[in-house]
Amino acid sequence: MTPPVRIVVTIPDGRCDELDGVVPFPPDFAARYRAAGYWRGRVLGDLLRPSPGGDSVAVVAGGDSVAVVAGGDSVAVVAGGDSVAVVDPAGRRWAYAELDDLADRFAAGLADLGVARGDRVVVQLPNIAEFAVVSIGCYRLGAIPVYGLPGHRQREIGYLIRHSDAVAYVVADQHQGFRYPELARQVRREAPALRHVVVVGDPDGFTGYADLLLAEPRELPGPDPSDVAFFLLSGGTTGLPKLIPRTHDDYAYQLTATARACGMDEHGCYLASLPVAHNAALGCPGLLGTLAVGGKVLLPPNPSPDEVFELIGSERVTLTTLMPPMVQMWRDALEFFDVDLSGLLIQVGSAHLSPELARGIYTEMGSRLTHWFGMAEGILTYTRLDDPIDVIVHTQGRPLAEADEIRVVDPEGADVPPGEVGELLTRGPYTIRGYYRAPEVNATAFTADGFLRTGDLVRFTPDGNMVVEGRLKDVINKGGEKITAAELEDVLHLHPALRRVAVVGVPDPVMGEVPCVFAVCAEPVPTLRDVREYLREAGVAGYKLPDHFEVVDSLPRTTVGKIDKNRLRQSLSAPSSGLPNPGR
Numbered sequence: 001m002t003p004p005v006r007i008v009v010t011i012p013d014g015r016c017d018e019l020d021g022v023v024p025f026p027p028d029f030a031a032r033y034r035a036a037g038y039w040r041g042r043v044l045g046d047l048l049r050p051s052p053g054g055d056s057v058a059v060v061a062g063g064d065s066v067a068v069v070a071g072g073d074s075v076a077v078v079a080g081g082d083s084v085a086v087v088d089p090a091g092r093r094w095a096y097a098e099l100d101d102l103a104d105r106f107a108a109g110l111a112d113l114g115v116a117r118g119d120r121v122v123v124q125l126p127n128i129a130e131f132a133v134v135s136i137g138c139y140r141l142g143a144i145p146v147y148g149l150p151g152h153r154q155r156e157i158g159y160l161i162r163h164s165d166a167v168a169y170v171v172a173d174q175h176q177g178f179r180y181p182e183l184a185r186q187v188r189r190e191a192p193a194l195r196h197v198v199v200v201g202d203p204d205g206f207t208g209y210a211d212l213l214l215a216e217p218r219e220l221p222g223p224d225p226s227d228v229a230f231f232l233l234s235g236g237t238t239g240l241p242k243l244i245p246r247t248h249d250d251y252a253y254q255l256t257a258t259a260r261a262c263g264m265d266e267h268g269c270y271l272a273s274l275p276v277a278h279n280a281a282l283g284c285p286g287l288l289g290t291l292a293v294g295g296k297v298l299l300p301p302n303p304s305p306d307e308v309f310e311l312i313g314s315e316r317v318t319l320t321t322l323m324p325p326m327v328q329m330w331r332d333a334l335e336f337f338d339v340d341l342s343g344l345l346i347q348v349g350s351a352h353l354s355p356e357l358a359r360g361i362y363t364e365m366g367s368r369l370t371h372w373f374g375m376a377e378g379i380l381t382y383t384r385l386d387d388p389i390d391v392i393v394h395t396q397g398r399p400l401a402e403a404d405e406i407r408v409v410d411p412e413g414a415d416v417p418p419g420e421v422g423e424l425l426t427r428g429p430y431t432i433r434g435y436y437r438a439p440e441v442n443a444t445a446f447t448a449d450g451f452l453r454t455g456d457l458v459r460f461t462p463d464g465n466m467v468v469e470g471r472l473k474d475v476i477n478k479g480g481e482k483i484t485a486a487e488l489e490d491v492l493h494l495h496p497a498l499r500r501v502a503v504v505g506v507p508d509p510v511m512g513e514v515p516c517v518f519a520v521c522a523e524p525v526p527t528l529r530d531v532r533e534y535l536r537e538a539g540v541a542g543y544k545l546p547d548h549f550e551v552v553d554s555l556p557r558t559t560v561g562k563i564d565k566n567r568l569r570q571s572l573s574a575p576s577s578g579l580p581n582p583g584r
């Protein structure tokens, strides 16, 4: 395994900041990815900027070859200027030139606060236009966003700020009735390194986002293409989320290659139905990839059919990303709306999509499907638009890049025979080589030669398409949202009436699976509601709270003494399986 190295970022004004704990791509691989044209030395701060000479700079990746269609080498917009970049939840329209100026101002405003290249900034914003301004402003300065999800609360955000030593935290004043400045006050008490809280909307005693925009745009040092552009969060297996460092080079490739793969261009319109802080909606092509090719991005207040169906027609949406339960909701809602979804391509993955629902996207919704598998860590596989329908319905397709190296291995790490199920291992031009500041996790999450152990069980069909068959990692996948069992268990172990605890995913007709807490209890025995309240008070995000609570006399063990989660799972579907249960 490549040992973590210390990257020293020298800042031109003489200061020196250290970004340690990042595992870089080995030099020979970096050279290979550059030579093959995957990495083109582009930085994400050039997003929104008119391209030099006004030329189109869309980049296509056909198979292994990456070619610049026209114009220069930077990630910059094809349309630009007056054309609409973003339509926000209030229906306001932001032109490319406007967002470009705001991003420059935000970068200068952050610099005036003393935020420097290499500094980490936790960004927790819902789907609003300011997400783009803040992100691209940070990229231009070389400050590094750490993307929290809007649903995260004190426990997650406090951890992100502390683990990354963030100097600033950017929030909205409120979203869906929740007031983020209040959260900021809580986390600031435990995070002495945090110097600034920036609030979009009413600053409530903190720094106003609007005030930062008063700064005059100016030349800033900016990052190198091989620098970390931002951190995403991993679904993970151990405790709190791991931080995923994505570089400008690798993400610029991902943006343009995914845009190309789904036909996104300056005429396209992306509807952000998932939080744009999630890789799938941020950059596959999502918000950033759509901006990279000059398209239009819609940020609806929420993706429910009554909010978005009309927009799909009026704004001519061409692409959106859904998780499987949302597909079902959209399909079921169609009978109440007069809407034409025939121009829409829907990317679906993150969790198992049933063949029946997948086929329904064509037959009942009249749309097209890209069936995919992805990870914030990088690797993306997806079905192609011209694949036979059976391939699209039953598989998650093929990797994005020809340079994606794939292995399917047994528990001993040996390659399984073709077509058999095993763990997916991968490395490639946009898949990380290590989590941030996590040497112990990295020692097991990656092979010695840099393959990521995904924890997913897959097989490949004879024609080379991947099928996800299951998972090794102890994560509950609630309709695409990942909940790490150990994270809930760590908190629940502190509950005075819970003596022994195990969290497992149990089947759910809509979400696929939902978290269930099994516990050996002391008196007074808590209820599901008590357990949920306890977790909420401990600052755990609402989407992770368990849906079921089962009180048992003991937790079954495997022969090696680990809690037998399979048996717990089975005990719910087959109550006669012999697990003692006092019946709560």
Ligand code: OOB
Pocket (backbone or CB within 6 Å): 233, 234, 235, 279, 280, 284, 348, 349, 350, 351, 352, 353, 372, 373, 374, 375, 376, 377, 380, 396, 454, 456, 468, 471, 477, 480, 482
């Ligand atoms: C996407 O990214 P993450 O980081 O939230 O979650 C990754 C995990 C995978 O390791 C796998 O366990 C699961 O989500 N997953 C699927 C799946 N696609 C992802 N499980 C079953 N079937 C699928 N099709 O979820 C993500 C990121 C970018 C694009 C798409 C999904």
